[in-house]
Amino acid sequence: MRSLTIRRPDDWHLHLRDGLMLRGVIGDSSRHFARAIIMPNLVPPVVTTADAEDYRSRILDALPQGHRFEPLMTLYLTEQTDPDDVERGKESGLIHAVKLYPAGATTNSHGGVRDIDKAMPVLERMAKIGLNLCVHGEVTTPEVDIFDREAVFIDTVLDPLRRRLPELKITMEHVTTSDGIDYIRAADKNLAGSLTTHHLIINRNAILVGGIKPHYYCLPVAKRESHRLALRAAAVSGDSRFFLGTDSAPHVDPLKECACGCAGIYTSINTMSCLAHVFEEEGALDKLEAFASLNGPAWYGLQPNDETITLTKREEPVAYPEKIDTGAGPVTVFDPMFPLHWAVE
Numbered sequence: 001m002r003s004l005t006i007r008r009p010d011d012w013h014l015h016l017r018d019g020l021m022l023r024g025v026i027g028d029s030s031r032h033f034a035r036a037i038i039m040p041n042l043v044p045p046v047v048t049t050a051d052a053e054d055y056r057s058r059i060l061d062a063l064p065q066g067h068r069f070e071p072l073m074t075l076y077l078t079e080q081t082d083p084d085d086v087e088r089g090k091e092s093g094l095i096h097a098v099k100l101y102p103a104g105a106t107t108n109s110h111g112g113v114r115d116i117d118k119a120m121p122v123l124e125r126m127a128k129i130g131l132n133l134c135v136h137g138e139v140t141t142p143e144v145d146i147f148d149r150e151a152v153f154i155d156t157v158l159d160p161l162r163r164r165l166p167e168l169k170i171t172m173e174h175v176t177t178s179d180g181i182d183y184i185r186a187a188d189k190n191l192a193g194s195l196t197t198h199h200l201i202i203n204r205n206a207i208l209v210g211g212i213k214p215h216y217y218c219l220p221v222a223k224r225e226s227h228r229l230a231l232r233a234a235a236v237s238g239d240s241r242f243f244l245g246t247d248s249a250p251h252v253d254p255l256k257e258c259a260c261g262c263a264g265i266y267t268s269i270n271t272m273s274c275l276a277h278v279f280e281e282e283g284a285l286d287k288l289e290a291f292a293s294l295n296g297p298a299w300y301g302l303q304p305n306d307e308t309i310t311l312t313k314r315e316e317p318v319a320y321p322e323k324i325d326t327g328a329g330p331v332t333v334f335d336p337m338f339p340l341h342w343a344v345e
């Protein structure tokens with residue numbers, strides 16, 4: 001048996017939803033993770049500091065008995081967002097990032113930004129006060145192929161924005177391409193990227209070969225194998241600009257298994273087992289702590305957690321449910337398509 005003790009990890013991109021779904025999923029995160037950057041794409045979205053404060057209370061209220069977990073709140077950027085409200089949210093310690101969803105790019109993003117010029121006053125204020133901008137980095141232009149949307153976003157939105165406002169700290173979330181990795185590596189400052197668990201494991205074949213597999217569909221959509229390999233290399237490199245954001249995004253099965261299934265993969269429950277497997281495969285178990293527990297806090301200006309978790313490699317595969325029952329309905333758990341042997345003690 002091998003074992004590995006690391007600082008308690010954090011999740012720098014998480015969807016917890018609300019109501020019954022929130023109650024059904026939060027324990028899967030708080031069991032292993034100490035903190036998470038909480039995505040604001042509720043219906044309606046979390047747009048003001050007051051919304052974020054209410055949502056944070058609902059999250060803490062849903063936490064299982066005995067669990068300790070700190071939700072790090074974010075605001076959903078709109079063309080009407082008030083810079084003063086954002087600044088108050090940051091100064092009070094509540095708000096850790098503002099999230100840019102290009103309108104229509106992903107789940108519940110129709111209220112997102114259409115014209116980035118309209119968001120400039122907020123972005124300028126964020127640059128001034130040192131507040132992070134998290135971006136869903138895909139263009140939504142219908143002419144652009146869905147597999148190219150991240151690369152085109154970098155050229156037409158992200159790079160111009162960084163030139164215009166070099167002092168703005170930007171997290172390119174759920175990077176799925178080697179273009180994204182190269183772009184982050186080449187940046188001199190103020191740019192980092194989060195990587196999901198599933199994009200380190202699947203390529204686009206998982207969605208399309210042998211029948212259409214809705215539980216492997218998420219946005220940004222998984223790309224070809226060469227991109228997956230680039231993501232893996234970045235994750236295990238130890239480069240402090242890359243860290244874990246699971247993007248665990250629960251949807252009930254009926255909304256995924258239908259003619260127009262929604263995007264999102266649920267990985268909170270087995271992420272640490274999956275990551276230990278990936279890092280071991282890459283001969284880089286010694287880099288798992290940097291990726292899951294150290295680089296993220298450093299980027300967000302927080303201390304790493306004092307507590308630790310221990311992962312042990314077992315003979316028998318680790319059991320995890322195929323689906324969880326959430327009260328809102330069943331949610332299928334990410335199946336990495338290989339047995340998992342690393343267990344969190």
Ligand SMILES: NC(=O)N[C@@H](CC(=O)O)C(=O)O
Pocket residue numbers: 015041106107136217218219220247249250263264265
């Ligand atoms: N990643 C996804 O496929 N879905 C996310 C939205 C997002 O992070 O883009 C969701 O909220 O379901």
Ligand SMILES: [Zn+2]
Pocket residue numbers: 106136173174219220
């Ligand atoms: Zn996204």
Ligand SMILES: [Zn+2]
Pocket residue numbers: 013015039247249
């Ligand atoms: Zn997400």
